[in-house]
Amino acid sequence: MNGQDPAAGTARLRPLPPVGLAPVQRALYESLAAREVPWAERAGARAIDRDGSLLGPFNPLLFSPVIGAALVEVFRADGRATSLPPRVHEIVVLTVGAAWRAGYEIYAHTPIAEAAGLSDTVIEAIVSGGRPDFESAEEAGAYDFTLQLVTRQQVDDVTYARAAVEFGDEGLVDMVLLIGLYLSVCAIINAFDIGVPVGPAESFSVR
Structure with missing residues (x-):
């Protein structure tokens, strides 16, 4: 299973490691890997697997990268501007x-x-x-x-x-x-x- 622990991944969507991603998927992947993954892992949560595929709710976003990227930007807005x-x-x-x-x-x-x-x-x-x-x-x-x-x-x-x-x-x-x-x-x-x-x-x- 591409080195992925079944308990860590998505049972209904295949993991999407960075190799082979389309350009729009790769852009979102790199954005998540640069910001959300370190944020999650600093808190003690696993967010990336051995093969580089994303864990948690991040991997599914790559299947719809345009809408997924827009959703991520709303989360980032909440992080910097919530009252x-x-x-x-x-x-x-x-x-x-x-x-x-x-x-x-x-x-x-x-x-x-x-x-x-x-x-x-x-x-x-x-x-x-x-x-x-x-x-x-x-x-x-x-x-x-x-x-x-x-x-x-x-x-x-x-x-x-x-x-x-x-x-x-x-x-x-x-x-x-x-x-x-x-x-x-x-x-x-x-x-x-x-x-x-x-x-x-x-x-x-x-x-």
Whole structure:
């Protein structure tokens, strides 16, 4: 299987190592390998395999490289311009991942959430589907808003009003856009049956 650990890859899409990619695919591959892969692996998540193929939600994007590249740019915009604090950002991401039972998303963002300052107790509660005891009304508001939108497809007036007090209009829009981004990630992970990698990050140089 081209050196790929089956548990690490996509069961429904073949891995696309860099050799043989079309130019538009190669451009996206090199962009991801230069930015998203190091970001994920610094956090402790495997994002590239021994043969150079990408892991997690990255490999599927190469099958639709124009739209995939546009989606990546929205993620990058969120990273540099969101008004949400890092802890809130990761509460939202983990809440979406837990609701969708998207293993790779939870695997990749748990260490990022830890680095942002969330406790193991809070992270474990979110991932298990329980409501944590949050340290602030801001964090509780983000969790309740996200959970309702993801699981009920709407947000009740009381929950919306509480979140609006904490985040204002800009923050609420940023939160909804973030939820949408990670719903896309979780849809990719679940639709293509992407597993959680086994073992440490691999070393691979793009050639």
